[in-house]
Amino acid sequence: MSESIGIIAGSGQFPRLVAQDAKAAGYRVVVCAFHGFTDPGLESVADAYETVYLGQFNKVIAYFRGQGVRRLCMAGAIDKPRALELRPDLRAAKIFFSLRGKGDDALLRAIMADLEAEGFTLMQAAELSGSLRCPEGFLTRRKPTPEETADIEFGWPIAETLGHFDIGQCLVVKQGIVAAVECMEGTDATLRRGGELGGEGCVAIKRCKPKQDERVDLPSIGLNTIRLLIDRKFRCLAVDAEKTLFFDRAEALALADKHDFCIVALTDALFERLRGDSAD
Template sequence: MPEHIGIIAGGGQFPRLVAQGAREAGLSVVACGFHGHTDPALAGHVDVFRLLHLGQLNKLLAYFHDQGVRRLCLAGTINKPRALDFRPDWRAARVVFSLRTKGDDSLLRAVLGELEKEGFEMLSAADLVPSLRCPPGTLTRREPDPEAWADIRYAWPVAAGMGRFDIGQCLVVRQGMVIAVECLEGTDATLKRGAELGGKGCVALKIAKPGQDERVDLPSVGLTTIRNLVEGGYAALAVQAGKTLFFDREASLTLADKHKLAIVALPDDFA
């Protein structure tokens, strides 16, 4: 009998890719998703699947215990505005109300801690799909021009400082000015707002928060991200090499090259 791995699945394609990677590694996949967040079609890519409402922590724990799962990973996105409507059971409520701040990182670390208390070993979902990790260097044909490089150097420590307060991972700058900061709305809305406020020629960064646990919420970009950058007339995108997941990379880079958008993946100690 193959060894089990459990996936706590949010939205997007990441849970499906993780399930595929796990199965290719000979693992049996047990997944749990959330109504309004997880694509129900994930059921066709795993061995056992169940949907719960966000906040039903006791039911989630019981489900994985009943399936004999001992190793778990988190994969996929949670729509933040919808997440405000969740109705926690007593256990989830205890986790939430014990936190001084309710940022993504604080909340996810608390959830990890609760899962580990139950005896689950928490893994990084990215390790099951290592090809998604962004390689270092200039990924597009076009390099950032000197003005874009200046904005990237300015914005990198600003984004890191923002991350220390558990605010967000995406930052938009232009000519040495902060134009937009990711908050509750998410990356795509931040990019659209940045383009509206800053006009053509903005630079976007998306990097991990300092000390971020790689088992949860690694930064990610993909085709929708690149479309928003192109539509907004952005000059460049900078991400963190090795810590950013790049979905649909080939199609994304083709689109970026077509519209002369520069994309670079930089080391942790850049700037």
């Protein structure tokens, strides 16, 4: 019998892509979905499928254990404002109350520790869908202008510093001024707010938090992200190379090139090179 892989599925297309890639690799796919969060249609890809309410941790553990799952991954987003409405079981309540006042990364780490204490091994979903990782470099035909480069240089270390405080992954910058910082509203709402405040020509920056556990919460962008940025008259997007998931990449890059929009995926080395080029 094939080894079973458990997927704790949030919203978006990521859980479906992970399930498809896992099946293609020969795994038996066991999905645990959440009422009101997980996108419909995922059940058709899974070998076993169960839907629970967010916060029913005991049911999640019992389900995976009953399906013979030993390895788990988390894929997909959980809308944070709606997550505040959950009704946790006793197990979940103990975790939440022990972390009251701490950030969402601390909560995810506590959830993973609880699952590992029950004998499960947590793996990174991107291990099963490695092609989604964003490669390093200037991904569009157009490179950043000197003005955009200056905003990237300004905002890149700020985004890293904010990540140390577990605040958010996204930052909007315009002419050396921070127009918006992501909090619990999510990236899309941050981009809309930043575009309204900054006006045409903003630069968006999205970074992996320095201490972020990459098994559960990598930054992600996709076709809808680029559509939103173009609609709000942004001119450039900078993300972490290899630590960002890029969905519908070919379509997104084609759209960006059509509108002369710039996307760059930075490593530390490329960021330093960008700084050096702008100083010349």
